[in-house]
Amino acid sequence: MSSPSVQVVIVDDDSSVRWIIEQSLDLAGISYVSAATGAQGIELINLHRPPLAIVDLKLGAMSGLDVLRGIACPRQTKALLITGYASSLRDQLKDLPVLAVMEKPFDIQDLLRVVEEALRPSA
């Protein structure tokens, strides 16, 4: 079954954004692994089956939505999407396990609120 040690998988092709999310999760004592590409992200999500994945919408060749479609166990892993612009995104999220969409730049307190909500046992 899923590895209990990884609570969040971060998927973002931008090292600065990955870094700031990692710092925020460190602050809250939340365990994570990070991926810089969509393919690597899918691999890590399907390996660790975390309760939450934080996924950038624009990932070079692959989109964040492609990553969500590649999740083998969508019941187990919910997603927090982050994006530089969220125009007309809502329509595309149907049937995908998306918990929230946050626009960059985001407040790290807001980010942590969503993450902790997702990780709460009853969630």
Next chain:
Amino acid sequence: MYSEKVNQLVKRRVTEILDSIRHGVVVVDGKGMLLYANKAAAGILQKMGIPLADKRNIAELGLNREMERAVQEAAAGASFHKQQCQVNCNGVSMHLSWDAVPIVAGGRKAGAILLVEDETEAVAMARQLKEWERLAAAGEAVAGLAHEIRNPMAAAQGILQLLDLTDDNEQRKKLMARFSRELDRMNDILTNYIDLIQPPAEEEVELIDVLEVTKSVVALIEGEAALYNIGVSIRPVQPVPRVLGDPGLLKQAFLNIVKNAIEAMTEGGALRISMGCAGAQAWVEFKDNGSGIPPEHQDNVFRPFFTTKVAGTGLGLALSRRIVRGMGGEIKISSPQLGTVVTVYLPAICQDVWR
């Protein structure tokens, strides 16, 4: 008697046909005397502020001079096809397209026909379309810019919040340094963007040895190429192509192309650069055997902010094309199956002059 009736019938039928078409038809004899004008011609002339009723000769119409002369020359046997002109009458600007052709009857010159079409609306519509395309492209570029710049912004905002949470001086110093880096990155993104949309302020135009520029670019990336096990070769030619422009800009244009090639071959490969002159055109070809460009992306590679790379800005090739076009040249890209071929064409400077 009978034949006159037939003649009248034919004449009426021809007049009806000519009055039904949207092209203006004006017929003159060999001396420029007006023989006939259909409804559309009268309509166009009226728009131009020329009442047809009392005019007898084409010269009295006060047409645009070029058109008037063409009709006279057509009566003498010359032909003018698909001519365009813009006329300003009564404060209204009209775009006309016209033909002037001779009439030959019984093997003899018998005058000329002027065919005029009012294309004012079509021209206005084409302009509007171009404006919409321009706005759409600008919107797309701004969306790309927003996405690029919000990454370092997200980091910068987070750093400010982290600074608020820590009293450790060492940690604060590290965060401040990182903050400064993120600001630099935002600046770099904007600088690249501005380079793309604005002509360089002070361009130094000089005679460029294309081989020298290529060698200096290869020297810059040799380390990275070796890291990925990529062989880079330049096939020198005689005479070496020379072009006019800013060598710094051309170097930048080549560097972006070469970097792309290397990034497409991270599993190793070969980049072969060749060059030459074909008449007044110099060409430089960059051929790699990397991952190539999928057909669905080939139309997009020059679009600003288009990228499929993990750390790409999508500005490299767009900038290269801008530089090359600024020098009066063009870039072509093809990715037949394996690998990619990028060819830069530039106006060549004739060797003999400089040797």
